[in-house]
Amino acid sequence: MTDYNFAYLDEQTKRMIRRAILKGMAIPGYQVPFASREMPMPYGWGTGGVQVSAAVLTPEDCFKVIDQGADDTTNAVSIRRFFEKTAGVAVTERTAEASVIQTRHRIPEEALREDQIIVYQVPIPEPLRFLEPRETETRKMHSLEEYGLMHVKLYEDIAQHGNIATAYAYPVKVEGRYVMDPSPIPKFDNPKLEMDAIQLFGAGREQRIYALPPHTKVVSLDFEDHPFDPSKADHPCAICGAEDSYLDEVITDDAGGRMFVCSDTDYCRGRVEAAAGAKAEDAA
Amino acid sequence: MYVAVKGGEKAIDNAHAWLAEERRGDPQVPELSLAQIREQMALAVNRVMSEGSLYDPDLAALAIKQSRGDLIEAIFLIRAYRTTLPRFGATRPIETGEMRCERRVSATFKDLPGGQILGPTFDYTHRLLDFKLAAEGEAPQPAEEAEGSAGPVPHVTEFLNRDGLIESEARDEAVPPDLTRAPLELPANRALRLQSLTRGDEGFLLGLAYSTQRGYARNHAFVGELRIGAVAIEMDIPELGFAVEIGEITVTECETVNQFKGSKTEPPQFTRGYGLVFGQTERKAISMALVDRALRWRELGEENQGAPAQDEEFVLSHADNIQATGFLEHIKLPHYVDFQSELELIRKIRAEAEAYQAAQSKTPEAAE
Numbered sequence: 001m002t003d004y005n006f007a008y009l010d011e012q013t014k015r016m017i018r019r020a021i022l023k024g025m026a027i028p029g030y031q032v033p034f035a036s037r038e039m040p041m042p043y044g045w046g047t048g049g050v051q052v053s054a055a056v057l058t059p060e061d062c063f064k065v066i067d068q069g070a071d072d073t074t075n076a077v078s079i080r081r082f083f084e085k086t087a088g089v090a091v092t093e094r095t096a097e098a099s100v101i102q103t104r105h106r107i108p109e110e111a112l113r114e115d116q117i118i119v120y121q122v123p124i125p126e127p128l129r130f131l132e133p134r135e136t137e138t139r140k141m142h143s144l145e146e147y148g149l150m151h152v153k154l155y156e157d158i159a160q161h162g163n164i165a166t167a168y169a170y171p172v173k174v175e176g177r178y179v180m181d182p183s184p185i186p187k188f189d190n191p192k193l194e195m196d197a198i199q200l201f202g203a204g205r206e207q208r209i210y211a212l213p214p215h216t217k218v219v220s221l222d223f224e225d226h227p228f229d230p231s232k233a234d235h236p237c238a239i240c241g242a243e244d245s246y247l248d249e250v251i252t253d254d255a256g257g258r259m260f261v262c263s264d265t266d267y268c269r270g271r272v273e274a275a276a277g278a279k280a281e282d283a284a
Numbered sequence: 285m286y287v288a289v290k291g292g293e294k295a296i297d298n299a300h301a302w303l304a305e306e307r308r309g310d311p312q313v314p315e316l317s318l319a320q321i322r323e324q325m326a327l328a329v330n331r332v333m334s335e336g337s338l339y340d341p342d343l344a345a346l347a348i349k350q351s352r353g354d355l356i357e358a359i360f361l362i363r364a365y366r367t368t369l370p371r372f373g374a375t376r377p378i379e380t381g382e383m384r385c386e387r388r389v390s391a392t393f394k395d396l397p398g399g400q401i402l403g404p405t406f407d408y409t410h411r412l413l414d415f416k417l418a419a420e421g422e423a424p425q426p427a428e429e430a431e432g433s434a435g436p437v438p439h440v441t442e443f444l445n446r447d448g449l450i451e452s453e454a455r456d457e458a459v460p461p462d463l464t465r466a467p468l469e470l471p472a473n474r475a476l477r478l479q480s481l482t483r484g485d486e487g488f489l490l491g492l493a494y495s496t497q498r499g500y501a502r503n504h505a506f507v508g509e510l511r512i513g514a515v516a517i518e519m520d521i522p523e524l525g526f527a528v529e530i531g532e533i534t535v536t537e538c539e540t541v542n543q544f545k546g547s548k549t550e551p552p553q554f555t556r557g558y559g560l561v562f563g564q565t566e567r568k569a570i571s572m573a574l575v576d577r578a579l580r581w582r583e584l585g586e587e588n589q590g591a592p593a594q595d596e597e598f599v600l601s602h603a604d605n606i607q608a609t610g611f612l613e614h615i616k617l618p619h620y621v622d623f624q625s626e627l628e629l630i631r632k633i634r635a636e637a638e639a640y641q642a643a644q645s646k647t648p649e650a651a652e
Contacts, residue, residue, distance in 0.1 A: 004368065033467040038363040043607050044614025068621045074292040075617055105621045123611070134597055136470050161633050167625035186625035205607045207467040231628055249624055263621055 007054040007087040013037055017055035017209070021200060024211035029174030030142075031125050036207040046079060046104055048202030049121035052209060053083065053102050056117055056200070062090045064098035069106040069246065069263035076104070095266050105168075107189040109245045109267040112197035114214060120183040122203035125210065127171040127181040147179050150221065158226055170228075173219045180210065182218075188232045188246045193218040235260040240271035307352050321345035330534075330563025331355055335605065336362030337464065337483045339533050339562050356485075360606050367464070374459075376527055378515045380537050380560075381436050385513040387564075390440045392506050392541055398437035403512060404564075440509040441539050441556065450541060450554040470597050477579055477600065478572075482561050484603030486568045492593045493574035501578045501591035504543035505557060512536045512564050536561050538569040542577050545584050555584055575599065 005011065013035075020034035039047040057063065063083055067076035071093040079102060080091050092098050095108045104121040112118060128138045131149045141147070150171060157165040164170075170187035174180050182193055183201060193199070199212040212218065222228040233247045238259040245267055247260040262268035308315065322329055322345040332344040336359045344362060351357035387403025390396055402408075444450040460475035468480070481489060496503055514534050518527040538559035546552030557577030559569035578593035592598055602608060 008368075010368070010370070033469065035464075035466050038360075038367040038606065040364045042360065042613060043610025044612075045610065045617065047610075068618050072292045073618055074296055077292045077296055104617075105619070123614070135601070136597060162636055163629065163633055165629065165633075167629040168622040184619075184622050186621055188625065205611055231632070233624070233628055246621070247624070248620055249627065263624075 004086055006059070007057050007083065007089075008040075009037065009051065009054045014055045017051055020209040021052065021055065021211060024200070024209050025198070025213050027178075028212050028216045029178030029180040029210060031203075031208040031210045033207055034209050036204045039204065041078065041082070043205035044123065045075060046102070046121035047204030048206075048209070049102050049104070049119050049204075050079060050082070050202075051204060052119045052200050052202035053100060054087075056119070057083065057087055057089055057100055059087070059089065061099045062092050062097055063087075064092050064095065064101045065103075066101070066106060066108070066264075066266075067104040068248070069108075070265040072265070093266050094270075095264075105184050105186075106246070106263060107185055107192045109242075109262070109264045110270075111192075112195050114196045116197040118197055118199050120185075120199065120201045122181070122183045122201045122206075122208070124169075125181055125201065125203040125206050125208040127169075127179050142178060145177070147173075150179060154221060154223070158223070164222070164226065164228075171221050173221060174212065175217050176219075179221070180218075186232070186246060187220065187228075188230045190218075190220045190228070191230055233260050237262045237268060237271075240268045240275070242268070242271055307350070316349055318342060318345040318349060321348050327564060328353075328355060328358075330565050331486060331568075332358045332362055334562040334565050334568065335359045335483055335485065336366065338362050338366040356605050356609050360609075363606055371465070373519065375530070376518045376520065378517065378533075378535070380511065380515060380535070381439060383437065383511055383513040383515050383535075383537075385437055385511050387512040388437060388509070389511075390507070390509045392440060392508050393443075396440060396443070405566075437511070439539065441541065444508075444541065444554060448553065451545075451556060453556065468600060470600070472596060472600060474576075474580070474583075477596065478558065478560070478576060480600045480603055481559075481572045481575060484572075485605035485608070486565075486571070488603055488605065488608075489571040489575055490567060492578075492599060493571035495591065496574050496578045496593045501581065501589050501594045503555075503557070503574065503577045505540040505574050505577060506542070507570065508539045508541035508556075510536070510538045510566060510570065512566070534563055536563065536565050536569040538566070538573045540570075540573040540577060545586070555580070 007014075009017070016035060020032045024030065024032045036048065036051060039050055041047060041050065053063070063080065065071065065076040065080040067073040070076065071080075083089055084091055095101065095110045095112070099115065100117045100119065101108065101112075102119045102121070107118070126135070126138050128141055128150060131153055132138050132141065141149070154164050154166075157163065166187070168186045169181055169184040170190055172180050172182055172190060172193060182190060193212065194215065194217065196214050198214060201210045203209070220228040220230075233249060235247060236243045237245060237247060239261050242262055245262045245264055248263045250259050250261060251257070252259055322341050325345070325348060328348055329341050329344040332347055332355055333339050333341065336344065336347070338344075343365065344358065347358035347361040348355070350361060385398070385401055387405060388398065388401045390400065441450055445452060456475070460479070461473070463476060463479045463483075468476070472480070497505075512534065514532045516529045517531045517533060519530050520527045536559075540557040542555045542557055544552040544554045555577065557573035557580075559572030559576065561569045561572065575593055578591070579596055579599065581588060581594050588594055
């Protein structure tokens with residue numbers, strides 16, 4: 001792949017994306033328009049995240065990609081290969097080893113550090129989109145801090161279902177200013193949005209980038225009498241026994257049999273290895 | 285036991301190999317050459333060039349071959365290639381009045397300077413399957429050609445403009461924005477709208493244009509003129525101090541003459557819609573002109589009927605088939621984390637509702 005620049009995008013384009021990232025870091029939660037490029041994978045497959053990763057990667061980086069929490073889901077494999085090929089960077093499946101992590105739909109269970117960057121793939125960056133389809137209107141609502149519509153929606157959920165009926169892409173308020181879509185992560189992951197690492201969000205088709213600098217205050221929207229509840233399946237992981245991780249439900253037969261396993265495959269493997277190590281030590 | 289998502293890497297490799305095999309089809313059948321596609325599937329090539337926003341018939345033919353004839357996939361390949369190309373500069377505006385027309389028809393005048401040239405059109409063919417073609421016969425006889433009128437062919441709208449019967453197009457010397465280098469921001473100016481329309485999906489624009497004809501923001505369009513032909517591409521070379529012709533492209537231009545509009549100060553005048561598309565792409569150019577005209581309602585002081593074709597944000601946000609197909613098809617990707625969270629939620633809500641119902645059904649018994 002000598003025909004393409006390091007990490008595929010040309011330097012001019014990367015500079016344009018880095019400017020958008022810096023602006024996003026300066027105004028946490030604000031959606032910065034950027035001139036998204038057509039990438040060699042389809043819109044909806046993570047082109048926003050891929051462009052952000054391409055703009056922040058350096059040859060010394062170690063890159064990890066997860067989709068649904070796992071490193072070996074097909075699209076994660078495809079994106080990881082893309083950067084192996086176009087940037088020649090080291091890749092890893094271990095959360096702790098990675099300097100840049102691109103993710104779709106999950107935040108790793110293991111806490112991220114200050115020297116790490118996590119890049120989210122975002123399909124619809126606008127948290128107000130399904131309340132107001134027009135971009136011209138939603139931008140106005142953000143600039144006027146007019147979020148009443150969102151609270152009415154959450155209230156109506158409670159009136160109708162007794163619960164807030166949003167289980168993923170649960171809206172948050174950033175530093176008391178912008179309402180932000182955390183991308184379609186399960187609401188279980190929302191509390192992790194306050195972290196030590198830099199968080200970058202890329203929406204390719206919608207041409208938006210936004211960011212959360214380390215230690216940014218991120219509050220999931222709720223009501224005093226209906227506090228936010230980051231729920232998960234009430235089971236331990238069937239493989240590693242973790243009770244604190246987000247679980248996938250796997251159907252095992254056609255008679256209603258199912259098991260619950262960690263969605264974060266690296267976390268699960270790490271725990272299994274640690275347990276095996278401890279056992280070996282005991283035996284010794 | 286737990287194997288659901290394992291083996292992604294191998295599955296991808298195998299899928300790609302199978303795809304390559306399917307693309308080739310039966311190896312007993314001779315392989316298509318790019319030249320065959322370029323010459324014999326020229327209208328497909330044109331569509332890929334126009335919606336791919338890259339004028340290169342050979343690359344478009346390659347994309348069609350690689351995509352097994354899926355034109356949106358081919359357009360995507362071209363777009364993804366195009367975006368990696370450096371931008372050297374902008375050419376001078378093309379002069380369609382100087383076009384070497386191979387087709388030029390006006391629906392508003394029976395005859396006119398420059399003449400009507402029917403050209404290579406399907407318009408008056410009878411749509412009967414030609415089984416002779418299945419026999420792969422010899423090349424057709426060359427068509428007799430009338431003496432082409434060399435030199436500029438004036439635009440029909442200019443004749444109307446001379447008498448003030450049609451609105452004048454305001455000259456705008458501003459550098460038009462570039463949709464491929466800056467994010468689309470709304471409201472857009474007309475140059476940006478036209479740019480978006482010319483690379484928009486043919487089917488989407490056709491449907492919108494058709495809706496205007498059926499009364500959703502009807503704008504009474506006549507095809508003032510439709511012309512197809514080659515135009516020169518000229519570029520200013522700063523070192524030389526003058527413009528140099530660097531090539532030639534074929535384009536289709538459609539100018540519609542639409543329902544008139546007057547005001548207290550201005551007597552009624554016809555208005556215009558405009559379409560310009562790479563290659564021989566008539567359906568698209570006419571559709572574009574109708575949609576362009578419908579989008580101009582505000583500027584022309586017309587009523588907003590709430591029709592889809594009048595809604596700039598709706599039209600421009602959904603015209604791009606590469607964006608549309610990507611987002612549509614991405615729902616094939618795994619979503620089990622999100623689905624799991626919905627499962628938890630719906631189970632919780634149902635459990636609460638069932639508990640409530642159970643309590644309700646007990647209450648009357650307790651009262652007895």
